[in-house]
Amino acid sequence: MGSMAIRVLNKRLWSSSLHHFKVSNSSTKLNPFHGRFLGPLVSCCHHTPTLSSFPRFESTKSQNQHLRDCNQDIQALDFPGGTVPFTPEMRFISEASRERIPCYRVLDDNGNLIMHSSFVQPFKSPSMNGKIVQVGEEAYVGAKGVVSTLLKVNKEDAVKMYSTMVTLQTMDTIFYEAQRQGRISFYLTSIGEEAINISSAAALTPEDVILAQYREPGVLLWRGFTLQEFANQCLGNKSDYGKGRQMPIHYGSNKHNYFTVSSPIATQLPQAVGAAYSLKMDGKDACVVTYFGDGGSSEGDFHAALNFAAVMEAPVIFICRNNGWAISTPVSEQFRSDGIVVKGQAYGIRSIRVDGNDALAVYSATRAAREMAITEQRPVLIEALTYRVGHHSTSDDSTKYRPVDEIEHWKMSRNPVARFRRWVDGNGWWNDKDESELRRNVRKQLLHAIQVAEKVEKPPLSDLFTDVYENTPSNLIEQEELLRQTIERYPQDYPSDVPL
């Protein structure tokens, strides 16, 4: 079985070069070296699993010697980065593969399970045998050593996933309206990206640590953060765990292993690697999951994080919500690669592209990624293709830079919630009565939560000065005293709802 995995991997690694354009020569002749290389390496040498299961290239004298012993014809360069074969052919690697990386999906647009849809995992390793697909799923190992699954998410899980998606959608609608009414200062919706939010969360355990960006409140919702807690944060009242210090939607909950959101793009990514390294060193049966967008992949922190994660062999899952737009910048002006997924391999990270609007595809990819991250102690990159149906935030009007038709298309035809509902409906687990009851209840709860949150007083003035350091230094004590004196003289200058 081990050599099977090796063969699969090596084919994968080396066959990618078959698609390269030959810049110097129009002939499509294969480099003869490849054939000779694969033969002895796999079937004769039983090369080290390190190279096979994870491309960690190491330069050792013995490795070089080993290769030479296997096949005297092999000409290779042994340098500090490992052994590299020579070629007489001047050939530049193409800037793109001939075909785009396909997008894995399980449900079609109508919410029907695609026949023969399977979990194809070409990097399958022995540790994953039969383990990928445990929760309500059946698995079989296909004839060619690839793991395939037929998804059978059970009723309870499916209904919970669907209900939470609807709750997220409703929360977005109500809070957005509340912002428009001036009841909260700012809001940012996840509309169109409900499946990524909820399905990825459902595929994890509560012990997995989340470092989110700002468009993943669904993960927190799935973990049990209440609508009242969301409302408290958006209202910035004294029950907000962040003590009213950050703008709305910057949630965080220690209890739910969800680090507090910060606005700067991609800064959470290298932090996620450090957190994952901690889990690794503690031998925890958990991983770190961090989210970001297509725009975030242009930040230096993204590249730093992927490189660090690969080198440190950290159990971290990078989930990119490629929603097509970074505020007004389309992906065509963001990068020239085939999206984000192809960047993983350059860093030595296993990667998959999924249909982010297919709840079951996101679920199963995240589930498999988690298994690999923990059992093999490695990072995994998931690129979920989706669409930001809402504006970037309440400060944005996206119709100024993108066609309304495009938005409508994704809102209606590619709606991830509607698509998942069709599948849940098809299983006989949901009906119109359930739907209207759920939406009515959630709406009621939300309106109540906002009303309650509005009545809770603001955090006290002293919270302005605490937590800058663990203990408040003298300069802050002095500044607080001065400020209080000023407030006494000019109370009209300050908000009356902040308790002194």
Place this chain on the structure above:
Amino acid sequence: MTSLRRFPRFDFASKFTTTSCTSSSRRGFSTTTSSGSSGGSCTEYALTLQQQQQLESGSTGKSINLFSAINQALHIALDSDPRAYVFGEDVSFGGVFRCTTGLADRFGKQRVFNTPLCEQGIVGFGIGLAAMGNRAIAEIQFADYIYPAFDQACIVNEAAKFRYRSGNQFNCGGLTIRAPYGAVGHGGHYHSQSPEAFFCHVPGIKVVIPRCPSQAKGLLLSCIRDPNPVVFFEPKWLYRLAVEEVPEHDYMLPLSEAEVIREGSDITLVGWGAQLSVMEQACVEAEKEGISCELIDLKTLLPWDKETVEASVCKTGRLLISHEAPVTGGFGAEISASIVERCFLRLEAPVARICGLDTPFPLVFEPFYMPTKNKILDAIKSTVNY
């Protein structure tokens, strides 16, 4: 050939917060340094190899240089806390300044490891590691290269605000970022900078700079164990040149406490790190002319000990601040403004600042750029005679 100057005796012992150190036995050791030659050329700043060897071989028992003191502190930090980690570029083999020598062998490559060459990655990784309850001791190879971590918001927007923005649900207080800073005689633009002022503008982090080996060890251990993220700048000029007796045991020195290292009555001088030895020499020269100088080592720049400086200036009525970083927007400006606010009626002369010039840190012109002994001496005299 420049002769070694004996650094006048600093009384470190009285400030030790150690549990077991007997302060009297540590009293009166001296620090050797060659820095601060007045009006000297580049070669006058640097010791010859022979001199260094003499210095090191001549040290007895517990007499060690600054990088060895840092190394001792790191050994103690890793030994006393199984959740402590040391990482950065090239730390595995001992680091380019040898501060991490022997750590990987003793504590293993999983706790002491090289990172890719990426400062924002190092600091970001360190924040995440610290946020999970570890002591993350990150090395940035030169302070001159810390800016990618600064720019990508890991220090300013992330580490510094981690506790505050979460309402104290999370913190990365276990993070300590070590970085060699300052002039070294031949470092040019990118191996000489003193970027401390940038970090002093950021609420939420602490900035600490030691002046000698024993201070470096005790302050670094305090920084590592402090529940707040700390940027610890190490005067690289003194790594090998400053040699003194350093207690071998585990001890910590208090943060945010300045120290009067030389008492005087006519003028107060405030500085930190390597610059103190230059200032000390100016004090000695001034004394010959009958001017009594009080010298204060600020040690922690953020949050800084205003009270000690204020008390001194109230006594002397005059203040001079000196640092290697450019004068404009340097931390001396902050000290000056604060002390004028507090001691306006006690001041008998304008506050003097003898600092680096407002140019990029130069190579050939380094001796011109530097706030040298005679520049300070002149300022002392003109302030006293104002």
